[in-house]
Amino acid sequence: MTERKLTLRERQRAGTRRLIQAHAVRLFTDRGYDAVTVAEVAEAAGVSAMTVYRHFPTKEDLVLIDQPxxxxxxxxxxxxxxxxxxxxxxxxxxxxxxxxxxxxxxxxxxxxxxxxxxxxxxxxxxxxxxxxxxxxxxxxxxxxxxxxxxxxxxxxxxxxxxxxxxxxxxxxxxxxxxxxxxxxxxxxxxxxxxxxxxxxxxxxxx
Amino acid sequence: MTERKLTLRERQRAGTRRLIQAHAVRLFTDRGYDAVTVAEVAEAAGVSAMTVYRHFPTKEDLVLIDQPxxxxxxxxxxxxxxxxxxxxxxxxxxxxxxxxxxxxxxxxxxxxxxxxxxxxxxxxxxxxxxxxxxxxxxxxxxxxxxxxxxxxxxxxxxxxxxxxxxxxxxxxxxxxxxxxxxxxxxxxxxxxxxxxxxxxxxxxxx
DNA sequence: CATCCATGTGTTAGTTACTAACATCGAGGT
DNA sequence: ACCTCGATGTTAGTAACTAACACATGGATG
CATH class of the missing domain: 1.10.357.10 (Tetracycline Repressor, domain 2)
Structure with missing residues (x-):
């Protein structure tokens, strides 16, 4: 299914990306989108706020799924x-x-x-x-x-x-x-x- | 057509509102929406930034026309x-x-x-x-x-x-x-x- | 006409989304 | 083993808002 030719760095990057998104959606669902700051999402995922923005250009993109x-x-x-x-x-x-x-x-x-x-x-x-x-x-x-x-x-x-x-x-x-x-x-x-x-x-x- | 029973304050308020919106749309059209700050719109209209927000809850509302x-x-x-x-x-x-x-x-x-x-x-x-x-x-x-x-x-x-x-x-x-x-x-x-x-x-x- | 109140406005200080610039550390090829 | 490049962290900054307080003026009341 998925390409197995991914290098370690690519897998790590994809991993943190999914980690951030998972924590974000969970927090948003629990407490409401507006009540959760990007800094809180970052903290929950164990990364810095800057890293969140490197993976998702805006806070909204944490939820928006790229349509097929x-x-x-x-x-x-x-x-x-x-x-x-x-x-x-x-x-x-x-x-x-x-x-x-x-x-x-x-x-x-x-x-x-x-x-x-x-x-x-x-x-x-x-x-x-x-x-x-x-x-x-x-x-x-x-x-x-x-x-x-x-x-x-x-x-x-x-x-x-x-x-x-x-x-x-x-x-x-x-x-x-x-x-x-x-x-x-x-x-x-x-x-x-x-x-x-x-x-x-x-x-x-x- | 329009109600003539408007009090002076109401007319003034409506006036500044239209003034702000007119300047905003002009500036946005000239230089682009993102390149113009709310503070600049306020200055062009001769009011403070806070007044702009009192008339329009968000920058976007300066352009959005309330659909009929x-x-x-x-x-x-x-x-x-x-x-x-x-x-x-x-x-x-x-x-x-x-x-x-x-x-x-x-x-x-x-x-x-x-x-x-x-x-x-x-x-x-x-x-x-x-x-x-x-x-x-x-x-x-x-x-x-x-x-x-x-x-x-x-x-x-x-x-x-x-x-x-x-x-x-x-x-x-x-x-x-x-x-x-x-x-x-x-x-x-x-x-x-x-x-x-x-x-x-x-x-x-x- | 004097008084009082409600309302529009200005000012200040703060929060938050987001950006730019620079430093650091580690993966991956040489 | 070394070097490069990419991922991350840190810091400082901009801009869209918000809250709180002070001020002034329109507009009704006595």
Whole structure:
């Protein structure tokens, strides 16, 4: 699975990174994001505050998970260009979620729990929610590029693609929020599919 | 139009508020949001930094325009409950935009220019874009409430309403972004209607 | 018109997120 | 064994806020 060619330093670095993030999410969940300072996170992880900033550019990045943008973009690019945009993007989102949540069940237990903790923080903390929504906006730009709506097409066509893509990602966000509220009890791909169906009707029936 | 029963102090307060905001948006547009400190905004407006914070809780609020949430919510609540959600919300968004951009043409020239400056900043500055997206998320909650999907209905129905509403607001955001890029040359209601049509097809034909 | 109070404002001191610059220590190749 | 480079710590600094207190002025009351 994971690359075994990592040098000792790289493993140590990755280790402290995960250590810092784990302590951060735990403290934030316990006492609230705003009530915990970066210095406290650093102390809990046994490092200096500067080290925290070397691994995470901002306090918010301690919680924000880098969306699997690459996977989604690949799936969008691989979708047939003959289908409507909402179907292509929606299908890619469901597929990507299936791949991600379907990984090895043993790692899933711990990994998914951590992910749910992060998601809950993102939904409940205004600053994190805002940053998360903005990262989805960045994902939208990447998806639009992958859809092949390159500068060639009309500006009006590009606008329509933007609108459809943003609507799909909004449905995804609704599904993610619900997933966090449900504590992960419902299967994420199902939630995404249902959110898409609620917004677009049967256009996205895979 | 505006209430003439304002006391002197209220008019003074509103005056300094607009003064501060005008100087802020001008400075931000000229030199960039991050390169201008709140202290500089205060100095340009001829007040102390503390006064700026008394009028605007955060630096970001100097640019963020309070969305006409009330108008939109009213229009949503007034829409026929028999129609699908995307139609009800989409129609309300177009209607509200028509009302707002259709105001007295003389005030519109200056007001719309200021609004476009703010929008451009919101689109191009990450911190502002994030806050704006989050304020749209707040608007989403208000719209869902107004849709009458009160706790009575199924939790699943509430989820579907959330998904559809969020998708509509995503289309709105795409339209607003395009409007700012177009420098307001295209009529905003038309842009919104086209964005909705691109996402949902003919479901929203008003 | 004199008085009192509420409100907007200024000043100061503090907290916290974040940055820059320099010193140190240890991993990893020579 | 030596040298380099990368990870970390330390210090000092900037800027967005917040709290607390003092001051002045609008606006109502006698």
């Amino acid at each position: 943008a690459r996977l989604i973009v690949e799936k969008v690019a691989a979708s047939p260009a003959t289908q409507p945009v909402v179907r292509r993007v929606g299908g890619a989102l469901v597929d990507a979620a299936t791949v991600l949540t379907g990984e090895a069940a043993d790692e899933r237990a711990v990994g998914e729990r951590f992910l749910l903790d992060c998601l809950r923080l993102m939904v409940s903390t205004p600053a994190l929610r805002a940053r998360h929504l903005d990262s989805q906006y960045a994902l939208q730009q990447a998806i639009v590029d992958a859809l092949g709506g390159d500068g060639a097409a009309t500006q009006d066509a590009a606008f329509r693609v933007q609108a459809a893509t943003s609507a799909c990602l909004a449905a995804l966000h609704t599904a993610l929020t619900r997933w966090a509220e449900d504590d992960g009890r419902t299967e994420l791909p199902d939630l995404i599919a249902r959110a898409l169906a609620a917004a677009f009707g049967d256009v996205v029936a895979a | 949430a009330r108008l939109i919510v009213e229009k949503v609540a007034a829409s026929p409950a028999t129609q699908p959600v995307v139609r009800r919300v989409g129609g309300a968004l177009v209607d509200a935009a028509t009302v707002l951009t259709g105001e007295a043409a003389d005030e519109r020239a200056v007001g719309e220019r200021f609004l476009l400056d703010c929008l451009r900043l919101m689109v191009s500055t990450p911190a502002l874009r994030a806050r704006h997206l989050d304020s749209q998320y707040a608007l989403q909650q208000a719209i869902v409430d107004a849709l009458g999907g009160d706790g009575a209905a199924t939790q699943d129905a509430a989820f579907r309403v959330q998904a559809a509403t969020s998708a509509c607001l995503a289309a709105l955001h795409t339209a607003l972004t395009r409007w700012a890029e177009d420098d307001g040359r295209t009529e905003l209601p038309d842009l919104i209607a086209r964005a909705l049509a691109a996402a949902f097809g003919d479901v929203v034909a008003a």
